[in-house]
Amino acid sequence: xxxVVSLFLPSWPTDRLRRKLGDAAPPAETxxxxxxxxxRRRVVLSVNAAAIAAGLRPRMxxxxxxxLVAGLVVMDADPAADQEALERLALWAxxxxxxxVAADPPDGLVIDTTGAxxxxxxxDLMLSGMVNRFFGSGIEARAAVADTWGAxxxxxxxxxxxxxxxxxxxxQETIRNLPVAALRLDPAIVHGLRVLGFNTIGEVxxxxxxPLALRFGPELGRRIDQAMGEVAEPIDPVRTPELIxxxxxxxxxxxxxxTIARYxxxxxxxLCLVLEERGLGARRVDLLFHxxxxxxxxxRAGTATPVRDAKRLIRLITDRIETIDPGFGIExxxxxxxxxxxxxxxxxxxxxVEEPEADVSGLIDILGxxxxxxxxxxxxxxxxxxxxxSINRIAPMAPDEGLAWPGHWPRPVRLLLHPEAIETMxxxxxxxxxxxxxxxxxxxxxxxxGPERVFGEWWKRDAELVAVRDYFQVExxxxxxYWIYRAGDGxxxxxxxxxxxxxGIFG
Numbered sequence: 001x002x003x004v005v006s007l008f009l010p011s012w013p014t015d016r017l018r019r020k021l022g023d024a025a026p027p028a029e030t031x032x033x034x035x036x037x038x039x040r041r042r043v044v045l046s047v048n049a050a051a052i053a054a055g056l057r058p059r060m061x062x063x064x065x066x067x068l069v070a071g072l073v074v075m076d077a078d079p080a081a082d083q084e085a086l087e088r089l090a091l092w093a094x095x096x097x098x099x100x101v102a103a104d105p106p107d108g109l110v111i112d113t114t115g116a117x118x119x120x121x122x123x124d125l126m127l128s129g130m131v132n133r134f135f136g137s138g139i140e141a142r143a144a145v146a147d148t149w150g151a152x153x154x155x156x157x158x159x160x161x162x163x164x165x166x167x168x169x170x171x172q173e174t175i176r177n178l179p180v181a182a183l184r185l186d187p188a189i190v191h192g193l194r195v196l197g198f199n200t201i202g203e204v205x206x207x208x209x210x211p212l213a214l215r216f217g218p219e220l221g222r223r224i225d226q227a228m229g230e231v232a233e234p235i236d237p238v239r240t241p242e243l244i245x246x247x248x249x250x251x252x253x254x255x256x257x258x259t260i261a262r263y264x265x266x267x268x269x270x271l272c273l274v275l276e277e278r279g280l281g282a283r284r285v286d287l288l289f290h291x292x293x294x295x296x297x298x299x300r301a302g303t304a305t306p307v308r309d310a311k312r313l314i315r316l317i318t319d320r321i322e323t324i325d326p327g328f329g330i331e332x333x334x335x336x337x338x339x340x341x342x343x344x345x346x347x348x349x350x351x352x353v354e355e356p357e358a359d360v361s362g363l364i365d366i367l368g369x370x371x372x373x374x375x376x377x378x379x380x381x382x383x384x385x386x387x388x389x390s391i392n393r394i395a396p397m398a399p400d401e402g403l404a405w406p407g408h409w410p411r412p413v414r415l416l417l418h419p420e421a422i423e424t425m426x427x428x429x430x431x432x433x434x435x436x437x438x439x440x441x442x443x444x445x446x447x448x449x450g451p452e453r454v455f456g457e458w459w460k461r462d463a464e465l466v467a468v469r470d471y472f473q474v475e476x477x478x479x480x481x482y483w484i485y486r487a488g489d490g491x492x493x494x495x496x497x498x499x500x501x502x503x504g505i506f507g
Contacts, residue, residue, distance in 0.1 A: 001168050002295075003123070004235070005111040006152035007093075007130060008142045008160070012107045013046035013082050015139045017075065026073045034077035035062040045077040049140070082106065090238040095339050097126070099286035099298035100237045108156070110149055112235050115323055116300065117145075119372035127163040146171045149235065150227025154182035154201075172228050176202035183223040189216050201227070232295045237288065244278070245336040246270040253292050253329020260289075260330065261321055265314045267335040272308045281306025281343030287317055289324055290332035297324050302373055304364045304397040306343040312362060316369055364396045381405045385454050387415060387503060409452045410473070412483045412504030419501035422484065426500070429490025432472040436484065438502050443476040454485075468495050473506070481506035 009015065013034050018025040026032055031051035033044045042062040054069045066072055086103045093109055094101040097120070100112035113126065120126035127143045134141035144155030144164040151171035155164045158178050166174045175182060177200050180193050192215070198204045201224070204212070209221050225231035239245065246267050254260060264287060275282060283306055287299040301316035368376050377393040381403040384390045390405065405411060424433035432448035450472035456464025471485040483504035488496025 002112065002114045002147060003117065003145055003168075004147070004149045004152045005097075005113050005127070005130075005143060005145045006104065006149065006156040007109040007111065007134075008144075008153075008156035009107050009109075009134070009139060010142065010157075011046070011048050011140045012086070013077060013079075014048040016082060016085050017078075019138055030071070030073055031056065031069050032073045032075070033062070033065055034075055036077040036079070045079075079106070087238060091240060094238060095284065097130075099288060099300045099336075099338070100235050100296060102235050102238050104153070108153070110153070110235055112296070112298070113145065114297070119374070121372075121374075123165050124163070127165065131162045146174070148227055148229045149233045150184065150223060151175050151229075153184060154178050154227065158182050175227055176200065176205070180204055183220075183227060185220065185223060189220060192216060193220075232293060234294050234296055237296070239336070243336050243338060244271065244274050244280070244340060245334055246274065247332060247334040249332050250330070253326075253331050255326040255329050257321055260324065260326070260333075261318050263333055264317050264321070264335070265310075267333060268313045268317065269310050271335050271337060272310045272313070275308040275337065275340065275343075278340075279342055279344070280337070280340040281308045282313065282337040282340050283307075284337070284339035285313060285317070286336045286338050288332075288334045288336070289326070289330045290334070291327045292329045292331050293327055295327070299324065301369050302339075302365070304361050304368065304373075304395065306341040307365075308343060312365070316365055319366070319369070361397055384457065386457060387411070387454070388419075389457075391415065409471075410506075412481075413507040414505045415483075416503055416505075419485070419503045422500050422502050424484075424500040426486075428498075430470075432474055433484070433500065436474075436500065436502070438482075443478075443480075443482075445474045446477055447475040449473045451486075453489075466492075466495050471503070 014032050017034065029050055031054045032048040033051050033056060034046040035042050036045045044056060044058055044060050044062055044065050047056050047058060051069070051072070056065050056069060062074065066074065083105055086105060086109070090101050090103045090109055093111055098111050098113045098116045102110050104110045117123045117126050120129060123145050127145060130143050131141045142156050142160040142162045144152045144160045144166065146152040146155055146166035147168055148171055151166055151174060154175045155166055159174070180198055180201060181190050183201060193204060204220070205224050205228070212220055222231065226233040248263055248267055254263070267287070271282070271285070282303065284300065284302045289297045291297070299317055299320045301313065301320070303316070307313060364376060376396050378396050380392045380394045380398070380401065382390050382392045383403065420438065423437040425435050426433035430451060432450060433445055435442060435444045437443070451470035454469045454471060456467035458465045468489050469485045469487055470489065471483060473481060474484055475481045482502055483506065484500060484502050486496070486498060486500050488498040490498060
């Protein structure tokens with residue numbers, strides 16, 4: 001089942017301009033409009049949120065807008081720059097989210113995420129991640145995912161707050177009560193439908209098509225069928241000359257998995273030759289299948305390090321060929337290196353004394369393409385005495401910075417995400433507890449070692465100037481070993497609450 005994301009940027013022209021101006025941009029709470037010419041009139045083309053709150057709308061005369069709002073900031077619109085920036089944004093989304101991405105002018109993107117949402121934690125997390133990432137960059141965004149481009153487009157603009165997941169097969173019920181403007185029609189057609197008394201998509205879809213086609217042409221019926229999923233709507237993925245791409249067209253469409261795998265291997269070989277000529281290695285490749293029914297499917301494979309080993313790339317791609325539905329046949333296959341990095345050939349020197357280092361990058365690639373690269377990580381030490389701050393997650397193949405954890409006190413193999421409060425019986429100030437209760441189970445302490453005093457990082461916040469923790473390693477009657485601490489020195493209240501917490505478990 002295809003799944004399409006529509007990313008709507010309601011204030012894209014003004015947001016883009018504010019990012020371009022940087023510190024010179026007017027404050028966000030200041031009404032801002034971008035004006036341009038329509039024939040002989042200067043009209044408002046774009047408005048920011050503050051201008052909308054002040055009652056301004058696109059298409060109104062620029063002089064009227066200035067008369068209505070005191071202190072209004074007026075700047076010239078630049079639709080060409082908006083479109084160019086939207087194309088660059090589509091390229092960014094291509095590298096991050098899915099192999100099939102296109103600009104949806106004038107204010108959005110469309111992304112075919114079929115089979116890719118699990119790599120981002122599911123559709124809900126994927127959409128919220130998109131919106132939050134744009135919000136953090138100063139760009140307002142809303143997103144919706146549905147079975148069709150039309151339904152996702154309508155949902156993002158009329159229903160998403162700020163995200164919307166339309167269940168598979170539910171696009172008709174979702175958009176039926178939306179206004180006809182949600183169908184991506186020419187404004188003249190929308191106006192004509194309203195004159196005839198049609199206000200919602202369901203009202204238009206429920207009447208005979210012939211009279212409407214005679215009056216408005218075939219576009220109305222086509223848009224309805226595309227949104228409802230009756231007619232396919234292909235997405236032409238964004239591409240640039242900088243991307244390395246190889247293609248293969250077929251005189252007769254192919255459909256057998258073995259045939260697809262054979263030609264995929266040939267495309268990988270051709271791509272590796274081009275990469276070698278340019279001194280590059282692929283970090284992400286996209287294999288697109290253009291079917292005879294004018295739809296497109298894709299396979300994406302990523303690697304932890306730059307690669308141009310044909311056998312390795314072929315294995316990553318062919319592992320997912322069973323997810324492709326060839327339909328009535330595939331007429332074009334294209335393989336693109338959407339992310340490539342410099343790769344310098346290294347000479348392998350054999351030694352009879354030293355054993356070669358194990359290369360686990362192939363295993364990491366296989367796991368990353370199955371469960372998502374973001375779910376694979378390793379821990380890196382951080383220069384901090386506070387235990388929860390001394391660990392950082394990094395990519396599995398990230399370079400080692402040479403840091404190490406202190407070895408004067410052992411650390412538990414499992415550190416809890418957040419220390420959990422425990423009830424204890426202990427003698428203050430320097431004695432470990434005699435027993436403690438954790439998660440409803442009372443445990444008697446048989447052996448203990450400590451305390452290890454950890455001081456707060458006073459340079460980060462004032463509250464840690466005198467804060468301390470006293471850590472103990474304790475073992476209960478069952479032989480289980482735990483890492484617990486008391487917040488405070490046991491004597492002075494300003495050093496901590498003197499409550500006890502369990503922070504880790506030893507193996």
